[in-house]
Amino acid sequence: MSTDIQEGKMSRRRFLRCLAGGIAGLTAAGWGADRLLAHTICRPGEWKGPISDHFDGTCFFNPTVSLDYSTSAAMRWLKERNEKGNYPVVKSNRFSPELADEVSGRNWEVTMVNHSTLLIRCAGLNILTDPIWSDHTSPIPLGPERKRPVGIAWEALPHIDVCLISHDHYDHFDVPTLQRLYKRDNPLFIVPLGLKSLLNYHLEADTRCEEKDWWDEVKITSKLRVVLTPALHWSKRYRDAASANRSLWCGFSLLVEDGPHIYFAGDTARCNWFEDIRRRLGAPHVALLPIGMYKPEWIRRNHTSPADAVEAFRQLEAQQAIACHFGTWQLANEGYDETLTDLAQALLAQNIAPEKFLTPDNGQTMRGSV
Secondary structure: OOHHHHHHHHHHHHHHHHHHHHHHHHHHHHHHHHHHHHHOOOOOOOOOOOOEOOEOOOOEOOOOOOOOOOHHHHHHHHHOHHHOOOOOOOOOOOOOOOOOOOOOOOEEEEEEEEOOEEEEEEOOEEEEEOOOOOOEOOOOOOOOEOOOOOOOOHHHOOOOOEEEOOOOOOOOOOHHHHHHHHHHHOOEEEEEOOHHHHHHHHHOOOOOEEEEOOOOEEEOOOOEEEEEEOOOOOOOOOOOHHHOOOOOOOEEEEEEOOOOEEEEOOOOOOOOHHHHHHHHHOOOOEEEEEOOOOOOHHHHOOOOOHHHHHHHHHHHOOOEEEEEOOOOOOOOOOOHHHHHHHHHHHHHHOOOOHHHEEOOOOOOEEEEEO
16 A cells, blocks of 8 residues: 555544544533533522422422423424514603602502513512513524613612512523612512522522512501412523523512502413402402513513403402503513404403503503502
C-alpha cells in the first residue's frame, strides 16, 4: 500500500475522531447548559409536606381534571402561531392612574397596571398582584414582547404593603420586578405552597413571606384577612418533566371586616371552584377575572376564555367584575379586539350589562363602595 494511501486513511481517521470528539463535546456542553438552566434561572419551587387531595408527596395536581402541560403541547402551540389574530402595538396609554389619598372602610380601588398586575387598595393598604414591569414574559429578553406600556410607572408606584403571587409562570412570577419590589418596599409576600423557596432563591434573602395551602388564611391586620383559594391550573418554569407542578397555584380572596370582599382569580381554567368560593367565603363585591389566552381550543383547558369568565362571574354572584390577563402580551392566538368582542357576546348571551364586567386599559383606575 502506498504511503499516500496510508496517510489518507490516517487523515480520515483523525478527522472522524475529531468530529466524534466535537460532537461529544457539544453534547456535553448542551447537557451542562440544560442542567444549569434547570437549576438556576429556570428552577422550580419546592415543597415537602404531607400528601393531600392535591399533593402526591412530590408534585401538586388538580383533584378533578388533568391538564396538558407537556413540552409537546408547547410545541403544538408554536406550530399554530401563524394562526394568531391581530394584537396592535400601542405606544401610550389612554388613562393615567387616579389614586385616592387613602382607601379604607367600605371603599375599594383597583388600578390596572398590566396583564395580571393590579394595584388593589383597601383597608388602608396597597396590595399588588403578580407584578411584572419587564418587557418580556421570559427568563431572558426574548419571547413575547410588550404591546402596551405599563399602566403605572415604577417611580409613581406607591409603597406596596402586600404582594400576592398566584403561581410560578413567567407572566406572573417575574424575577426582575420581584427583586426591585423587595429592595424598594420589602412587602409581605403571600404565596402558595412551594413558592417561598423560589422567591428566596431569586431575592437572595429570607423574605417576609406567608406560604399557604388552598383555603388557608393570612391575617394582615385586624381589618383585613387574605384567603388562598383553589384554581384549575399548573406550574412549570422549564421544559423538563421534573420541573412541573413542584409548587402550587391559587387565587386570593381579600376580606375586609365591614368592607369589601375582593377576589383575584390568578390564572385558572373554568371549574367548580367558583361556586365553592362563594359558598365558603361569600359572594365577592369585586371579582378580578382573567379573560385572555384561550385560542386554540386546547389551550383553553388551562385558561379562562371570556365566556368562561362570564360564567365564573355568574357562579361567584359577584357585584362587579374586572377583566385581567389580557391586553399587554399576546400569549395565545386570539387578537386583542377579538377578546373584547367575545366578552361582549358572552355578556349579551347571559343578559349581563356591559358595565358589570369592565375591561380596563392599562393605567385605568376603578373604585367603589359596599
